Structure formats: structure tokens, C-alpha cells
Amino acid sequence: MIKVENLGVTFNKGTMLENRALHGVNLSIAAGEFVTVIGSNGAGKSTFLNLLAGEFIPSTGCISIDGTDVTYWPVYRRATMLARMFQDPRAGICEEMSIIENIAIAAARTSPRGFGFAITRQVREQANERLAMLQLGLEKRLHDRVALLSGGQRQALALIMATLGTTKVLLLDEHTAALDPAAAELVLNLTGEIVKKFGITTVMVTHSMRQALELGSRTIMLHQGQIILDIAGEQRASMTIEQLVQMFRRKEGAGISDDQLLLA
Amino acid sequence: MSLYAFIGALETGLVFALVALGAYLTFRVLDFPDLTVEGSFPLGAAVCAKLMISGVDPWTATLVASLVGSVAGLATAFLNLKLRILHILAGILTAIALYSINLRIMDRPNIGLINMPTVYTPFEHLGIPSLYAPVVLLAIIVVIAKILIDLFLATGFGLAMRAAGANARMARANGIRDGRMIVVGLAIANGITALSGALFAQMLGAADVSMGIGVIVVALAGVIGGTALMPSRLIPMLTLACVLGSILYRLALALALSSNAIGLTASDVNVVTAVLVAIALWLPVRNAAFSGRPK
Amino acid sequence: MSRIYIAIINALFGAALGASAQAADAVKTMSIITMNDTPQLLEVKEGLIQGLAAHGYTDGKNLKIDFKSAQGNFGTAQQIVRQFIGDKPDIIVTITTPTSQAAVAATKDIPIIFTTVTDPVKSKLVTQEKHPGGNASGISDVVPTELQLNLVKEIIPNLKTLGLVYDPSLDNARSTVESVKELAPKMGFKTLESPAMGLNNVPAAGQALVGKVEAIFVPNDTTVYGAFESLVKVAQDAKIPIFTAERRSVQRGAVATVGFDFVDMGKKTADMVDKVFKGTNPGDQDVQYMKDIPGSLALYVNKASAEKMGVTLSPALLKRAAQVF
Numbered sequence: 001m002i003k004v005e006n007l008g009v010t011f012n013k014g015t016m017l018e019n020r021a022l023h024g025v026n027l028s029i030a031a032g033e034f035v036t037v038i039g040s041n042g043a044g045k046s047t048f049l050n051l052l053a054g055e056f057i058p059s060t061g062c063i064s065i066d067g068t069d070v071t072y073w074p075v076y077r078r079a080t081m082l083a084r085m086f087q088d089p090r091a092g093i094c095e096e097m098s099i100i101e102n103i104a105i106a107a108a109r110t111s112p113r114g115f116g117f118a119i120t121r122q123v124r125e126q127a128n129e130r131l132a133m134l135q136l137g138l139e140k141r142l143h144d145r146v147a148l149l150s151g152g153q154r155q156a157l158a159l160i161m162a163t164l165g166t167t168k169v170l171l172l173d174e175h176t177a178a179l180d181p182a183a184a185e186l187v188l189n190l191t192g193e194i195v196k197k198f199g200i201t202t203v204m205v206t207h208s209m210r211q212a213l214e215l216g217s218r219t220i221m222l223h224q225g226q227i228i229l230d231i232a233g234e235q236r237a238s239m240t241i242e243q244l245v246q247m248f249r250r251k252e253g254a255g256i257s258d259d260q261l262l263l264a
Numbered sequence: 265m266s267l268y269a270f271i272g273a274l275e276t277g278l279v280f281a282l283v284a285l286g287a288y289l290t291f292r293v294l295d296f297p298d299l300t301v302e303g304s305f306p307l308g309a310a311v312c313a314k315l316m317i318s319g320v321d322p323w324t325a326t327l328v329a330s331l332v333g334s335v336a337g338l339a340t341a342f343l344n345l346k347l348r349i350l351h352i353l354a355g356i357l358t359a360i361a362l363y364s365i366n367l368r369i370m371d372r373p374n375i376g377l378i379n380m381p382t383v384y385t386p387f388e389h390l391g392i393p394s395l396y397a398p399v400v401l402l403a404i405i406v407v408i409a410k411i412l413i414d415l416f417l418a419t420g421f422g423l424a425m426r427a428a429g430a431n432a433r434m435a436r437a438n439g440i441r442d443g444r445m446i447v448v449g450l451a452i453a454n455g456i457t458a459l460s461g462a463l464f465a466q467m468l469g470a471a472d473v474s475m476g477i478g479v480i481v482v483a484l485a486g487v488i489g490g491t492a493l494m495p496s497r498l499i500p501m502l503t504l505a506c507v508l509g510s511i512l513y514r515l516a517l518a519l520a521l522s523s524n525a526i527g528l529t530a531s532d533v534n535v536v537t538a539v540l541v542a543i544a545l546w547l548p549v550r551n552a553a554f555s556g557r558p559k
Numbered sequence: 560m561s562r563i564y565i566a567i568i569n570a571l572f573g574a575a576l577g578a579s580a581q582a583a584d585a586v587k588t589m590s591i592i593t594m595n596d597t598p599q600l601l602e603v604k605e606g607l608i609q610g611l612a613a614h615g616y617t618d619g620k621n622l623k624i625d626f627k628s629a630q631g632n633f634g635t636a637q638q639i640v641r642q643f644i645g646d647k648p649d650i651i652v653t654i655t656t657p658t659s660q661a662a663v664a665a666t667k668d669i670p671i672i673f674t675t676v677t678d679p680v681k682s683k684l685v686t687q688e689k690h691p692g693g694n695a696s697g698i699s700d701v702v703p704t705e706l707q708l709n710l711v712k713e714i715i716p717n718l719k720t721l722g723l724v725y726d727p728s729l730d731n732a733r734s735t736v737e738s739v740k741e742l743a744p745k746m747g748f749k750t751l752e753s754p755a756m757g758l759n760n761v762p763a764a765g766q767a768l769v770g771k772v773e774a775i776f777v778p779n780d781t782t783v784y785g786a787f788e789s790l791v792k793v794a795q796d797a798k799i800p801i802f803t804a805e806r807r808s809v810q811r812g813a814v815a816t817v818g819f820d821f822v823d824m825g826k827k828t829a830d831m832v833d834k835v836f837k838g839t840n841p842g843d844q845d846v847q848y849m850k851d852i853p854g855s856l857a858l859y860v861n862k863a864s865a866e867k868m869g870v871t872l873s874p875a876l877l878k879r880a881a882q883v884f
Binding site: 053074075076077079080083084091092093094095096097098101104105106108109110113114115116117118119145161 | 423441
Binding site for chain 2: 627630631632633634635636637638639640641642644645646656657660661663664665681682683684686727728729730733756
């Protein structure tokens with residue numbers, strides 16, 4: 001589903017601030033796979049996600065999604081294939097608008113926007129159906145402004161919005177990092193349920209090693225712009241966090257402190 | 265206030281309500297402070313007047329003027345999107361350029377339109393006193409414009425435009441081309457402003473190159489004043505607020521003008537405007553403070 | 560103070576006579592509207608009031624005046640005109656072209672006398688100059704360009720290029736400039752335009768002509784006159800003489816003019832108003848051209864400023880002058 005070849009990006013090339021954020025990344029993610037991405041600060045996790053989403057054009061390499069080369073596609077064009085969730089609960093929704101309006105915006109992501117009314121019966125039905133899955137009662141508050149919702153509720157709504165229509169790929173950028181533990185757990189559980197139910201290929205960036213191992217089927221670790229670990233299957237299933245840290249140290253040598261990697 | 269002064273307030277309020285609706289679309293919906301209107305308002309007047317004295321019928325002239333106004337909006341969008349000029353500056357630049365362009369179009373700073381058939385002429389023969397003719401036509405036009413804008417903002421495209429103005433990054437992530445939204449929004453807003461200019465010129469009896477001065481403040485007085493007095497989340501209510509705000513502003517002016525006893529002269533109009541806008545900006549803050557909601 | 564006085568009188572009048580504000584010939588009501596209240600235009604108003612006083616109408620006694628400026632705002636101008644119509648004055652006096660157009664478009668009943676309008680026919684205020692018919696007539700401030708250019712040539716015989724500083728958005732300024740450009744080749748010199756789009760651009764417009772012209776001509780232009788002293792300074796520093804089209808600007812530093820005085824124009828306007836008060840409708844009064852009214856043009860010179868600009872005025876010229884500043 002997602003294929004990345006020799007992907008690299010260098011910021012501020014030729015200046016003092018030159019930063020090779022990512023280089024020589026090769027990756028192939030099958031349809032329906034749920035990949036978690038970890039790494040210390042500055043490892044390139046968010047950059048990787050941003051490249052997949054289309055926020056930057058890579059300096060080298062190419063990206064293809066579902067067989068189509070999307071390397072030079074801008075964000076809005078990739079939106080037909082992939083959806084994103086951000087860390088900031090205010091970033092993924094329009095808080096001044098109502099729940100149903102936000103859903104209508106997301107519903108049109110994978111289909112062309114016309115001059116028909118935005119909030120149709122179809123949109124309403126979809127909203128009721130999907131929001132009910134959250135079991136937060138949001139389907140009864142369709143006309144409330146999103147600004148009235150808590151952070152956890154917003155992320156849950158954003159999750160629904162991101163998985164509407166024919167979305168094939170979901171990119172999650174530390175989407176529970178700004179939530180309190182209870183809300184974070186709720187959203188994480190929902191994430192797992194929903195992507196499984198709809199078979200959505202998912203890439204989730206997280207700071208938490210525990211999350212990285214518990215969710216999904218494959219884990220990738222980035223360090224200084226390169227993939228240094230890629231584990232799945234049996235090896236991954238039986239791995240503990242301490243083992244993961246040791247594996248990391250072996251691959252990379254000194255220079256990483258436990259604290260950075262053992263958050264939550 | 266005499267009946268005439270009241271009608272005068274009503275008719276100027278309605279004409280400028282169109283500019284207020286355009287300002288609502290740019291300043292509020294798109295979050296794009298568009299100052300092009302200082303140029304596109306007289307542009308509409310200039311094109312319309314030039315066509316009329318060249319023999320074109322007033323309706324066609326008015327329509328063409330509106331379309332030309334849209335082009336001014338496209339110019340500002342180009343400056344902002346392609347040349348990456350800050351939105352407020354892009355509008356100012358276009359307005360400055362339009363000053364010279366308008367002079368060119370008219371060939372002189374002022375074109376008189378008195379005793380020529382205008383769009384109001386058919387309404388003067390309806391049996392109602394000619395004083396009311398502009399008000400009738402303008403009311404019809406404003407209502408149609410308002411309804412069209414309300415409907416537009418309820419469509420998928422309109423909702424996308426609202427999203428682009430509210431949260432551009434989220435809009436892009438949802439497949440919305442926010443650049444295109446700006447282009448369309450500016451075109452509509454400046455088209456409706458040029459329409460207003462054409463209608464105003466026919467009402468005043470002349471198109472003058474200096475007509476655009478102060479238009480944006482008047483439009484914002486309508487938008488801000490109206491939405492402060494009638495706060496709502498519903499778009500049809502907000503557009504109504506803009507129209508009513510524009511009319512109320514003119515009524516307040518008319519009152520200030522006719523109150524010679526208080527000692528207010530027309531020279532104080534600017535201060536009155538500033539006070540009105542200040543009050544309008546303060547009202548929401550005061551209401552929020554009382555309701556305990558964060559501002 | 561006089562405003563309160565008028566207000567009280569009106570209140571008493573209103574109470575005593577009911578709704579009729581046009582009570583007999585007791586008090587004449589005059590509404591004046593101007594587009595801007597620049598000094599030049601205020602001089603016209605001054606002259607108007609002085610002229611009416613000379614005809615026996617005293618502001619506050621048998622004359623009630625409502626004076627309003629639109630502050631450059633067209634929407635406000637339209638509202639003021641409507642208000643005036645509602646007040647039903649005995650006459651509306653309009654200063655400058657846009658306000659005149661607004662008034663003429665708005666009423667066919669109330670008598671209108673316009674003033675400080677350059678081309679009443681072209682501005683569609685009247686259909687013809689003689690006996691215009693309708694309810695409007697007035698005075699044009701179009702300048703006698705040929706006379707003035709002759710004066711320039713007399714004082715600057717080696718004139719090759721004449722600079723023109725003006726605001727292109729002002730109708731009467733532009734008209735005058737067009738007229739100058741038309742006459743110049745016949746009189747043997749070229750012209751060079753330097754437009755000033757606003758008060759702040761006036762000195763720069765002057766600077767742009769330095770080294771390229773032997774003299775500068777400024778038409779009756781409220782924008783340039785608003786920043787006139789700064790232009791005079793530029794001209795004095797560069798030793799380029801400035802010529803204008805009316806009296807007050809010469810007092811302020813222009814070398815000379817064969818022109819009229821705006822206060823005087825106000826007085827001539829008062830003459831037409833007086834005729835209306837006495838029963839002659841504006842439609843029956845010919846449109847007047849200030850420059851053609853006998854005695855309105857005079858030679859004004861500013862010797863001191865001329866010297867600063869490097870120009871010596873001949874004694875014969877000085878003797879001819881009506882006034883030497």
C-alpha cells in the first residue's frame with residue numbers, strides 16, 4: 001500500500017542550519033498493516049509522516065501509495081487517499097463549526113465537492129452511525145460547536161473524520177500525546193478498533209515505547225534520519241520494552257538515554 | 265429626522281450592505297482582510313458609468329461592472345497566492361493600482377449620470393413616489409444577494425471555503441484547495457462590491473474616482489456593528505446582521521447629522537464612526553465577561 | 560453660541576407656526592453642502608455669507624444656514640443631500656462638482672445654486688448654459704488659462720517647458736491642465752505633467768520637475784493648495800517660479816496670477832442666491848463663469864517670493880498689479 005524508496009529530505013541545504021532530517025529510507029507497508037514509529041527527539045519521525053502526507057517535497061527518493069507515485073502531490077491531492085490526525089486536538093477540526101459540519105467536511109474528502117448542500121441525509125446517516133461507535137453520545141449533539149468538546153472528545157471526532165469514506169491510509173502523529181491518560185486510552189482503543197474494522201493501513205508515530213509495542217503489528221525505530229530497527233511478527237510479539245531498548249543500544253551504540261525512550 | 269433623511273439612510277445603508285456582505289465573506293469567512301474594495305467599489309462605478317455614457321443600457325452596464333470587479337479580486341488573490349504577498353498588502357496594492365486604472369477607464373475623474381436612464385428608472389414609474397424607487401430596487405437586490413450567499417455557504421463548496429478560513433491546515437488535509445477558495449471568495453466579494461459601486465453611482469448621479477475612500481471602514485462598521493448586536497452562529501442570521509448593521513450605521517449617522525442642537529456637525533462623522541465601531545468591538549468582550557465563557 | 564441661539568429660535572418658531580418651516584419671508588433657510596472643508600472651499604462659504612449680508616440677509620436673524628461637509632465621503636454626501644431635501648430649505652447651495660451632482664440628481668423642486676464647479680454642462684448639472692431651465696444654475700470656477708499663460712510668458716520670456724503640478728482625481732484641476740496642454744504649443748512651449756495623488760506627494764511632485772522646467776503652473780487644486788507651502792519651498796530652493804490661478808495662493812508664495820479670489824466667488828454666488836430669494840428661479844439664471852464676470856479677475860503678484868525664486872518683476876508689471884504681496 002505504501003512504498004517508500006530512498007527517501008530523504010535536507011532542510012536549509014547549503015546554509016549553517018543544514019539538517020539532513022531523513023536519508024536513505026526504504027520501506028514497504030502492506031495494505032491493512034498497522035505500523036508504529038518510534039525514535040528520540042529529532043530522529044525524523046514527524047518529518048517522515050509529513051513527507052508521507054505531502055507537507056514537504058523530498059530531496060531524494062519517491063513515495064507511492066496504492067501503486068500511484070505521489071512524491072510531488074500537494075497535501076490536498078493526497079487527501080483522497082490518506083487522512084491525518086494531529087497531536088493538537090484543535091488542529092484536526094474546525095472548532096467554530098458544529099460536529100455535523102466537521103463531518104461533512106471530512107466526508108467530502110474522498111469525493112469531489114459540489115454545489116449541492118453540504119449536509120445531506122447521507123452525511124447525517126454516516127455521522128449517526130460512526131459517532132455511535134464512539135459511545136460518547138456525540139451523535140446526539142450534532143449541532144454543538146466543536147469548541148464545546150473536551151480534548152479527548154475532539155480527537156475521537158477527528159478519528160471518525162479521518163476514517164470516513166474510502167480512506168485507505170491513516171497517519172497518526174502522536175495523536176494521544178496531548179490528552180490525559182483516560183482520554184488517551186479511550187482514543188487508542190478506538191483507533192485500534194476502527195482501523196481493524198475498516199482495514200485501514202495505519203502509520204502511527206509515538207513517543208511511548210509501550211504504545212509502540214502494544215498497538216499494531218510492526219514497529220519501526222528511527223534515529224538520526226534513518227530506520228535502525230524494523231520488527232514484526234513473533235520477534236515483536238514477545239519483546240519487552242527493556243529488550244527493545246537494549247536492541248536499540250546494540251544497533252546504535254551509546255548516546256541514547258533511557259528516559260527519552262521510556263516515556264509512559 | 266425627516267422622512268427624506270430616513271429614506272436616505274435606508275438607501276445608502278442598502279447599497280453599502282452589499283459591500284458589508286462582501287466584507288463578511290472576506291474578513292469573517294475567509295479570514296482574509298481584503299482592502300481591495302477601496303478600489304473595486306469605484307471600479308464598478310467607473311465601468312458602469314463609462315458604458316452608460318457610451319450608450320449601453322444600465323442593466324448590462326451594471327452587470328459588466330460587477331464582473332470586472334471580480335477580476336480585481338482575482339488580481340489580489342494572485343498577488344497573495346502566487347507572489348506570496350501578505351493578504352492585507354495585496355489588497356492595498358490592487359486598490360492603489362485601481363486608482364489609476366479607474367482614471368483611465370473614465371478618461372476623467374468624474375462622469376455625470378444625471379438625467380440618464382438608470383436601473384432605478386423603471387421603478388420610478390411604478391406609481392410610487394420616485395423617492396422610494398432606489399429603496400425598492402436595492403431592497404430586492406440585497407435580499408437576493410443575501411440569500412444567494414447563504415445558500416452558497418451551505419453547499420459543499422461553501423463549507424469548504426469556511427473551513428479554509430477557519431483552519432487552513434485541516435482544510436488542506438481534507439482535500440480542500442485553500443488557494444482556490446481564496447480566489448473564488450475574493451472574486452465574489454469584489455464582484456458584489458463593484459455591483460454596489462455601480463448602483464451607488466446611478467443613485468448619486470455620478471461616478472467619481474474618489475468614491476472608494478472610506479468604503480472599507482463603512483463596510484466593517486456594518487459587519488462588526490451588526491454581528492455585535494445580533495450575535496449568532498447561524499450564517500443566515502449573520503448575513504442578516506451585516507445588512508441590518510449597515511442600515512443602522514446610516515441611521516445613526518443621519519441622526520448625528522440632523523442633531524444640530526447637540527452641536528454635532530458632519531465633520532464629526534468620523535468620530536461618530538470610530539465610537540460606533542469601538543462600542544461594537546467592546547460588546548462581545550463585555551458579554552463574554554458576564555457569561556463567564558473564555559473570550 | 561449662535562447655534563444654540565438658532566436652535567431656540569427654531570424651537571419657538573416651530574411651536575408657534577406648527578410644522579411649516581417656510582413661514583413667509585420672515586426667515587430664509589439655506590442649506591450648504593461641500594465635499595471637503597479645505598480652506599479654499601471655506602473661503603467660498605465665507606464669501607457667500609458676506610455677500611448675502613450685503614444683500615440684507617443676516618445669518619442668525621433673517622437667514623438660517625445649515626452648513627455640512629461630507630468630509631470626502633460620498634455616502635455621507637448622499638445622506639446629507641437627502642437630509643437637506645427633507646428639511647425643505649428655500650435654497651440649497653452646493654460647493655464642488657460631486658455634491659452638486661448629488662443634489663441635482665436628488666431633487667427637481669428645491670432651487671439649487673452650485674458653485675466651484677468647473678464644467679456644469681459636462682458634469683450634467685445643466686443641459687445648456689443660457690437659461691438652463693430646471694431648478695439648478697450656478698457659477699463655474701474655470702480659469703482663464705490663456706490670460707494666465709500669457710502672464711507666465713511675460714514674466715518668463717525664455718519659457719521652454721512648463722511644469723504642471725496637480726491632483727489628477729480633481730475634475731477642475733484636470734480640466735485646466737488639459738486646457739493648458741492645448742494652448743501651450745500655440746504659445747511656443749512644452750508642458751511636463753507631475754501629478755500629486757495626495758497631500759503627501761505634493762513636494763515630491765515638485766521635486767520631480769527640478770532641472771526640467773523653467774516654471775511651474777498649479778491650477779485651482781485643493782490637494783496641492785493643501786500642501787502649498789511645501790511646494791513653494793521646493794520651488795524657492797530650486798529657483799523655479801510658481802504660477803497659480805487664484806489670489807490666496809499668490810499671497811502664500813506663488814509669483815503671480817491673473818485670477819479671481821475665492822471669497823469673491825462666494826460673493827458672486829450670493830448674488831445668484833439673492834435673485835432666487837427674490838423670485839427668479841435658478842433655471843432662469845444663466846450659468847456664470849467667474850472669469851467672465853467683470854471685475855472678478857485681477858493681477859496679483861508676490862514680489863518677495865518672486866525674488867526668492869530668482870525672478871525679477873518689472874516695475875511696469877508691479878504698477879499694473881491690483882495687489883503686491
